[in-house]
Amino acid sequence: MSRTTVEKPATAEELARLLHEGAEAGQAVFPVGGGRAAQMGDPSPRDGIEMRTTALDRVLEHSQADMVVSVQAGITLEALQAHLGKSGQFLPLDPFNSPGHTIGGLLATGWTGPLRLRYGAPRDFLIGIRVALPDGRLASAGGRVVKNVSGYDLMKLQYGALGTLGVIVAASFKVYPKALHDITVEANHDSMDQAWAGAERALAMPMPPAALELFSTGRVLARFLGSPDATKRMVADLGWSEADGSVWHQHARTAPPLWARIAMPRHQLRSILDELHSDQQWWASPGTGIANWAIAGSADEVRSIRALATAAGGSLVMLAGPDEFRHDVGAWGTPPATLHLMRRLRYAFDPNQVINPGRFVV
Amino acid sequence: MGLEQEVLNELRRAVGREHVIASSNDLRIFERDASIEGAAPDAVVLPANTAEVCAVIKIAAKHRIPVVPRGAGTGLSGGAVTIRGGVALQVTRMRRILEIDPVAQTALVEPGVVNQELSLAAATHQLFYAPDPSSQKACTIGGNAAENSGGPHCLYYGVTTNHVLGMEVVLADGSVHWVSGDAPDRIGLDLCGVLVGSEGTLCAITKIKVRLLRTPPSVATLLAAFPTIDSASQAVSAVIGHGIVPAALEMMDQVTVGAVEAHYRAGYPTDAGAVLLVEVDGISESTRELMAAIRTVLGENHGYAMREAQTPAERDLLWAGRKGAIGALGRIKPNYYLHDGVVPRSRLPQILSAVGEIGVHYKLPVANVFHAGDGNLHPNILFDLRDTDVWPQVESAGEEMLRAVVELGGALSGEHGIGLEKSAFMPWVYSPDDLDAMWRVKGALDGAGILNPGKIFPDLEHKRPHLAGRTGLAVEAKWW
Numbered sequence: 080m081s082r083t084t085v086e087k088p089a090t091a092e093e094l095a096r097l098l099h100e101g102a103e104a105g106q107a108v109f110p111v112g113g114g115r116a117a118q119m120g121d122p123s124p125r126d127g128i129e130m131r132t133t134a135l136d137r138v139l140e141h142s143q144a145d146m147v148v149s150v151q152a153g154i155t156l157e158a159l160q161a162h163l164g165k166s167g168q169f170l171p172l173d174p175f176n177s178p179g180h181t182i183g184g185l186l187a188t189g190w191t192g193p194l195r196l197r198y199g200a201p202r203d204f205l206i207g208i209r210v211a212l213p214d215g216r217l218a219s220a221g222g223r224v225v226k227n228v229s230g231y232d233l234m235k236l237q238y239g240a241l242g243t244l245g246v247i248v249a250a251s252f253k254v255y256p257k258a259l260h261d262i263t264v265e266a267n268h269d270s271m272d273q274a275w276a277g278a279e280r281a282l283a284m285p286m287p288p289a290a291l292e293l294f295s296t297g298r299v300l301a302r303f304l305g306s307p308d309a310t311k312r313m314v315a316d317l318g319w320s321e322a323d324g325s326v327w328h329q330h331a332r333t334a335p336p337l338w339a340r341i342a343m344p345r346h347q348l349r350s351i352l353d354e355l356h357s358d359q360q361w362w363a364s365p366g367t368g369i370a371n372w373a374i375a376g377s378a379d380e381v382r383s384i385r386a387l388a389t390a391a392g393g394s395l396v397m398l399a400g401p402d403e404f405r406h407d408v409g410a411w412g413t414p415p416a417t418l419h420l421m422r423r424l425r426y427a428f429d430p431n432q433v434i435n436p437g438r439f440v441v
Numbered sequence: 442m443g444l445e446q447e448v449l450n451e452l453r454r455a456v457g458r459e460h461v462i463a464s465s466n467d468l469r470i471f472e473r474d475a476s477i478e479g480a481a482p483d484a485v486v487l488p489a490n491t492a493e494v495c496a497v498i499k500i501a502a503k504h505r506i507p508v509v510p511r512g513a514g515t516g517l518s519g520g521a522v523t524i525r526g527g528v529a530l531q532v533t534r535m536r537r538i539l540e541i542d543p544v545a546q547t548a549l550v551e552p553g554v555v556n557q558e559l560s561l562a563a564a565t566h567q568l569f570y571a572p573d574p575s576s577q578k579a580c581t582i583g584g585n586a587a588e589n590s591g592g593p594h595c596l597y598y599g600v601t602t603n604h605v606l607g608m609e610v611v612l613a614d615g616s617v618h619w620v621s622g623d624a625p626d627r628i629g630l631d632l633c634g635v636l637v638g639s640e641g642t643l644c645a646i647t648k649i650k651v652r653l654l655r656t657p658p659s660v661a662t663l664l665a666a667f668p669t670i671d672s673a674s675q676a677v678s679a680v681i682g683h684g685i686v687p688a689a690l691e692m693m694d695q696v697t698v699g700a701v702e703a704h705y706r707a708g709y710p711t712d713a714g715a716v717l718l719v720e721v722d723g724i725s726e727s728t729r730e731l732m733a734a735i736r737t738v739l740g741e742n743h744g745y746a747m748r749e750a751q752t753p754a755e756r757d758l759l760w761a762g763r764k765g766a767i768g769a770l771g772r773i774k775p776n777y778y779l780h781d782g783v784v785p786r787s788r789l790p791q792i793l794s795a796v797g798e799i800g801v802h803y804k805l806p807v808a809n810v811f812h813a814g815d816g817n818l819h820p821n822i823l824f825d826l827r828d829t830d831v832w833p834q835v836e837s838a839g840e841e842m843l844r845a846v847v848e849l850g851g852a853l854s855g856e857h858g859i860g861l862e863k864s865a866f867m868p869w870v871y872s873p874d875d876l877d878a879m880w881r882v883k884g885a886l887d888g889a890g891i892l893n894p895g896k897i898f899p900d901l902e903h904k905r906p907h908l909a910g911r912t913g914l915a916v917e918a919k920w921w
Contacts, residue, residue, distance in 0.1 A: 091921065139921070144678050144787040145816070149921075167684060189626060200625075202634065203603050209921045210878075218878035219871065219917045224783040226600060226815045226855040228589045228638050229863075229870060230897060231879045235602070235634025244630075249921050256684030285658050286724045309727035344623035346545055368625055393624040411628050417618050420886065421630040427881035440629050 087131040091151070091209065091217060091248035094130065098246060099215030101128045102433040108213075109435060110246045112153060112181030115174075115334075116188040118399040120241060120438035121410045127436075132183050135248060138162050140223070147223055149207065149251040152183025168254045171198035173290075173327065175371065176334035176399075183247040189239030190398075192331055193290035196366040197304065204253040205234045210245030213433045217248065225253045236424070241439040244428040258289075258304035260311075263326060264319035268297040275349055277319075278365045286313050287366070292330065295352075295361045300326060333362070335373030337400045339381060343368045343393035351388050356380075368393070374400070378407040385412050411440040444483045444528075448504050452486050452528070455496035460487040460534070471529050474514045474521040475576075476862055477778060477832075482509070482523035487531045491609060491617060491647040494530065498645060499615035501528055502891050508613075509893045510641040512553060512584030515576040517779055518860030520588060520640045524895040530645055532583050538562050539648070546653045547606060547623065552583020552646045559651075568653040571598035574856070575764045583646045589638030591856030593689040593763065594720075596814040598654070600856065602637040609648035610636055613887035622650065635882060640858050641893040643886045657722035660688075661732045662756045665739045666713035666746040670694055670797075670809070673715035674789035676742035677813045680719070681786060683738055685731055690814030691718040694793075696773070697766050697808045697821075704769040707762035710746050717744070717813065718763055766810040767821060773806060774823035778835045782846030783855040786816040795845040796820045803838040817855035818846065844869070847916055859897045867899050872915035 083106075088094040101108045107127030111117070132153035139149040143166040150159055156170070157178045163169050173192035174180055180190070186208070191200045198204065207221035220233035237244055268274040274297045281288055281301045286309055288301040300322065303310040314321070343351055345368035352361060352370055363370035374381060385395035389412060397410045415421070421441040425432070444452075444463070453461045462468060462485040473479035483506070488494045501508045507527030514521055523529050536553035543566040550559060556577040559570045573592035574580050580590070586608065591600045598604075607621035621633035636644050667673035673692055680690065693701065694715050702709045709716055717739070721731040736747060750756035762769075770777055784792045793809065800807035800822070811819035822838055824831045843853060847869045854863060867876060880898065883890075 145785040216874040222852045224852045227852040229853040235631045306730035342626035423885040427885040
């Protein structure tokens, strides 16, 4: 992707106007937040405007009593967490390749982290959204209440759409109270059989962990959140050794230069990871069915794992890598059977494919 | 209007003669759901499977006849009302639970499966289906998915959309598609996410894959009395403000408690200004600690006469009172009109006093029974439809209540849907550009307007004269 111009609008209205002007001039527009997922998707064949959202960095409203926050899209996750933390609250999102993600970027890419096991993805706690469209309009959906069925759920449609249905300029979320007690334990296993068995045992606890990560080294990390007695009992029953909570902070910084995400029906995940050669490094969330692969191999190996993943009902998506490599294997793999419906929706919002042309599967 | 004989014959060939209802007397049964406004369909068609649903929709599309999917008809916003006539697509013959996978913790069901039947079937595997509308003994999973229904336990567990993994749907052209499925982070746009809650305007749902949850080992349910609605509202905010999110946190006012107690004898305190029903679940250590903390907070906020269910039977009785509350209100007046606006939780005292004042102004009794933890109101305006001229008063009172909700930064509906009832109010919340974005989705998937016309969007062509002339507020667009 080569960019001829860089814009950094100070308001949502300015962003919408610049987007519209670009569209009218036949230019492509590439929205950029923190740039943490810049290599996600296929390399775009077109030049165009790089639309940076980072000047849109305000918390619009945080109602502590209502546990709802509204922010502009360019605020970083860390800045938002610092704000919420003052009230003992947080957004349960801990993506990899941190720090520096913007909220808009996280919504557009759908990147998540270990806490998804307990809290779900932002799809589950995004309650309102505002987007700029290539025709210059600003459109909102949802609202600022935790439960809302007023009109179509366009939050779901925009989430993970990689900007192809509009540039996200603001969003509202349901936020959560920090847990009364937060404890992390770990186990290191000599064999992967033992490691998988350990992970499954932890996931089957009567109060399951809020996050559980399994590493190709045989390490298993589990995080329990809840009331003090309850978490203590789970930790005692599991019998693993206590780890420093900062391990999650370190884990979130992980960002392999050549990186794929494998997403499977939960019980198919192991069968795919077992196909990786033992010298390959990966980490996985067996409770959600998602794994991250730090690829040390050829495009052919990626293609063959993708074929297995797809056949078992899952996917393999490239999250990072040189343009040539991504071009070679393709960022997305086989498109879904409903691609033509997705294209109709894209056409309804961005008929000339102004935003991120060629980057998304749709 | 009626359908041409040729169309009826085609429908009969598609699903079988005995599964098409077209006599005017029989059709009257299908003219309403659980809301007020009604209009009879021209035909009711009861398909047995996906192929028959496709066939019916293709016939309708060919003749440009509206199709309105319908489950149990328990909806509260007119979603299943055939306001433009056409075909009511009654899915209640499609009522098989196709699969419960206890390992993957999922179920695959047909749209006519009743909500409670699914939870009962799942219970044999120590699993349950979380969304629990008060109509769960009758309402269908298909209807729940179409409306994105909620229920008391959605405070902690989330609403229907958080539990639907995938669906088989039939679009307005009769084509069949699977959207989403078991794997997370699927490639492309989240079609399933936008189809759930689309109120039958984008697709007919023919199969639903849902997530099941493990039955919690321990449950604690507490009933607490409060001197006033205000103090109960403060207590709700205080509980949440302490970082506790119970599984359910429900409020009933004195009018409701009186009716419920007369009917169920559940031991609700009839002298209280309001009661809260609070439930927590999890492992026993967790429920014990949380309930102790909740009792303290409620006590600090004027809660009294706190009573914890000691047995499952006692808990069931407390919940029977809550879930049967609206039926029990029939002791006061034969009809009710129910809205379900949502306000930011901290605005509960303001909105409840506004609702009370509106009731007094119109001289109409109002009973509040609702999901306080979510800020999701359910004011029931009680009346007798046989009274002359009462309905316009009821409708105006309801409209004023919703207006107050919107002015406090709230939403038109938390779980019942916009349907017919609230479509005229959409411009209160959304700007023309906001509505245009939603309209683009409709245009992309049902450009001919076959599926459930006249719902969600403010009706420009078929004006409802008594609602004309309302000015737009578009609070969302102004707010950002």
